[in-house]
Amino acid sequence: MKIAVAGTGYVGLVTGVVFAELGNEVICVDIDPAKVDAINKGQSPIYEPGLDELLQRNLEEERLIATTDLAQATRDCEVIFICVGTPPTETGEPDLKYVDAAAATIGRALNGYKIIVNKSTVPIGTGDRVRRIIEQHRAEPHDFDVVSNPEFLREGSAVADTLNPDRIVIGADNPRAAMKIVELYAPLERPMLITNLATAEIIKYASNTFLALKISFINAIADLCERTGADVVQTAKAMGYDPRIGQAFLQAGLGFGGSCFPKDVQAFVHTVQRYGLDPTLFEQILVINDARPKQFVARIRERLGELSGRTIALLGLAFKPNTDDIREARSLEIIRFLLQEGATVRAYDPVAMPRVQAIYPQITYCRNAYEAAENADALALITEWNEFRQLNFERIRNAMRQPNLFDGRNLYDPQRMRKLGFYYYGVGRAADNSDDKTML
Numbered sequence: 031m032k033i034a035v036a037g038t039g040y041v042g043l044v045t046g047v048v049f050a051e052l053g054n055e056v057i058c059v060d061i062d063p064a065k066v067d068a069i070n071k072g073q074s075p076i077y078e079p080g081l082d083e084l085l086q087r088n089l090e091e092e093r094l095i096a097t098t099d100l101a102q103a104t105r106d107c108e109v110i111f112i113c114v115g116t117p118p119t120e121t122g123e124p125d126l127k128y129v130d131a132a133a134a135t136i137g138r139a140l141n142g143y144k145i146i147v148n149k150s151t152v153p154i155g156t157g158d159r160v161r162r163i164i165e166q167h168r169a170e171p172h173d174f175d176v177v178s179n180p181e182f183l184r185e186g187s188a189v190a191d192t193l194n195p196d197r198i199v200i201g202a203d204n205p206r207a208a209m210k211i212v213e214l215y216a217p218l219e220r221p222m223l224i225t226n227l228a229t230a231e232i233i234k235y236a237s238n239t240f241l242a243l244k245i246s247f248i249n250a251i252a253d254l255c256e257r258t259g260a261d262v263v264q265t266a267k268a269m270g271y272d273p274r275i276g277q278a279f280l281q282a283g284l285g286f287g288g289s290c291f292p293k294d295v296q297a298f299v300h301t302v303q304r305y306g307l308d309p310t311l312f313e314q315i316l317v318i319n320d321a322r323p324k325q326f327v328a329r330i331r332e333r334l335g336e337l338s339g340r341t342i343a344l345l346g347l348a349f350k351p352n353t354d355d356i357r358e359a360r361s362l363e364i365i366r367f368l369l370q371e372g373a374t375v376r377a378y379d380p381v382a383m384p385r386v387q388a389i390y391p392q393i394t395y396c397r398n399a400y401e402a403a404e405n406a407d408a409l410a411l412i413t414e415w416n417e418f419r420q421l422n423f424e425r426i427r428n429a430m431r432q433p434n435l436f437d438g439r440n441l442y443d444p445q446r447m448r449k450l451g452f453y454y455y456g457v458g459r460a461a462d463n464s465d466d467k468t469m470l
């Protein structure tokens with residue numbers, strides 16, 4: 031099949047590359063010429079494990095090409111995926127300007143029957159909006175269908191998720207269009223659900239909101255654990271053995287960031303309100319999440335006293351491991367609070383440092399965790415990259431001015447860290463520093 035993919039971000043590029051890998055001819059389109067150039071040279075503009083290799087193979091075998099010309103790509107293909115960004119506006123509602131612009135270009139270029147597949151995360155009713163825009167812009171009355179095909183990939187494992195999705199949701203009001211998209215995905219041999227447009231649009235928001243709810247739920251339990259001397263890691267583990275609850279997304283910590291959960295929950299709140307329903311349940315997910323970075327910095331302050339003149343080392347800046355994405359990353363808020371209070375910040379992240387440097391040039395970026403720890407009064411784990419699991423903590427402790435460890439992701443064993451001579455704080459973990467001899 032000949033496919034155009036508008037938008038070459040995390041969703042669009044991975045989708046395009048995977049469809050090419052399945053043997054389709056794919057035209058990847060972006061309005062950013064730098065991204066298009068990089069892709070045509072075999073360099074992915076984003077970091078995703080396995081993506082460069084797949085991209086290069088499909089370029090070499092001439093199944094994939096990138097361009098800035100969406101109109102030409104529309105004329106050349108029967109199926110056009112819209113994978114452009116839908117960032118939040120100031121009110122928290124998704125900004126649909128990129129979707130609208132792509133739809134208008136597709137409409138103007140319509141030269142025969144096309145299926146326009148919306149993969150961007152968009153509010154309920156956007157499928158109809160895209161249909162109206164195309165109708166308004168098409169020069170001749172060519173037939174077309176709009177399909178909603180929400181994306182569930184996770185950054186950091188986007189290629190693997192796209193090759194092996196849990197489920198494929200295809201929302202279409204016309205069965206003919208739905209069957210064409212079923213055909214496209216058939217080689218993956220994964221469960222497919224065919225729904226109407228509105229259902230597919232709700233499935234995406236309901237799924238992300240539920241996952242965010244699990245995270246905020248366990249963080250609310252973590253707060254109670256801290257007050258009562260209970261341990262949230264054991265609590266979550268015991269809860270998770272119940273198959274109706276499950277272990278996934280029950281890790282207490284700094285909460286969620288990234289380009290999806292915060293924006294999608296906000297958008298869902300707006301949608302629920304727009305339809306005259308009570309959004310309180312969904313609003314609380316954000317209230318709990320928003321409080322996490324401030325609360326974490328407060329724990330550091332409680333330990334160190336004034337933060338002014340103190341040096342804090344941060345391990346991990348990306349919003350989660352295996353990505354260079356820093357959108358809504360907890361690190362950004364934490365750095366903001368630390369700088370506001372006069373602390374000196376040193377940081378290390380395996381891939382996300384250049385992006386943070388563009389926002390915070392005034393902090394020190396280090397070559398590894400050990401360099402970050404040098405002369406620090408506290409070390410704070412922000413993103414649980416795998417390489418932070420097996421650090422030489424004796425070396426870290428010796429490098430620090432004071433051995434204070436703030437584990438924002440509950441990655442480490444508190445007993446072990448205390449035995450190694452650290453004051454250890456984990457989110458919602460029993461604060462047993464009774465044999466603490468590190469207080470200066």
Ligand SMILES: NC(=O)c1ccc[n+]([C@@H]2O[C@H](COP(=O)([O-])OP(=O)(O)OC[C@H]3O[C@@H](n4cnc5c(N)ncnc54)[C@H](O)[C@@H]3O)[C@@H](O)[C@H]2O)c1
Pocket residue numbers: 036037038039040041042059060061062065100113114115116128131132149150151152181182183184185289290
């Ligand atoms: N990132 C994720 O993990 C993820 C997962 C599931 C769903 N989503 C959703 O998918 C959508 C895209 O997310 P992303 O993270 O890939 O975004 P992104 O910001 O990484 O990429 C979007 C790309 O679209 C390009 N673009 C904008 N207007 C265009 C146009 N008219 N024609 C061609 N290209 C255009 C931009 O230049 C950019 O490269 C969003 O709605 C997002 O919510 C994202």
